[in-house]
Amino acid sequence: MPTPDNTSWVILAGGQASRMGGNDKGLVTLAGRAMIEHVIDTLRAQTSAITINANRNQDTYRQYGKVFGDHIKNYPGPLGGMHAALHHLDSEWIGFVPCDCPALPHDLVARMSSACDSNTDIAVAHDGEHIQPVVTLVNRRILPKLEQFLENGDRKIILLYRQCNMITVDFSDQPNAFVNLNTPEELEQFGQAL
Incomplete structure (x- = not known):
């Protein structure tokens, strides 16, 4: 069973960020700091097991912790980061959050962990x-299904989830915690509200 102490968490920063003008989303500035710093601050209060999946600017990301890239070429999206994490990390349970979600729940790790059962x-x-x-906690037993899914050329994350025993974890009390900042305009609006 997952607990905050036996899960590893990965910040997914491996995308191309085409809607952000090609700028690396985790490194764009929000309220005077790199966006990934906001994500790390929230996660670090909940777990010490944090790594970063990045395919560009890895040396810059290393100032924030351990970094690994995708094993699959051509940016297969979040599933590429998940695939790499399942090969890179030994934990039975691995959680994922995107680098462009700076207001994540402060009880994310505990709530996600406690919702799971052995199935x-x-x-x-x-x-x-x-x-x-992309805010998810997975058991490493999904790796064979994930690899087959990627080998088939599939990339749509929810289609993989439907092949697995998926549960949803209710965060309806914190609906604004999952704001994604995908464009310079969204970034500016969010920054002004801080």
Whole structure:
């Protein structure tokens, strides 16, 4: 069973960030700091087992912790980071959060962990209206399914989840915790509200 002490957490910063003008989203400035710093601050209060999945600017990301890149070329998206993490880390349970979600719940790790039982393959955050497919806690037993899925050329994350024993974890009390900042305009608006 996962607990905050036996899970590893990965910040996914491996994308191309095409909507952010190609700028590395984790490193763009929000309120005077790199966006990933906001994510790390929230996670660090909940767990010490944090690594970063990045395919660009790895030397810059190393100032924040251990970094690893995708094993699969051509940016397969979040699933590429998950695939690499399952090969890179030994933990039975690995959690994932995106680098462009600076207001994550302060009880994310505990709530995600406690929602799982021995049959759970994947726990996915739900904001009350939508699932948040990149805020997830997975059991490493999904790796064969994930590898087959990627070998088939599939990239749509929710299709993989439907092949697994997925549960959703209710965060409807914190619906704004999953704000994604994908464009310079969204970044500016969010920064002004801080």
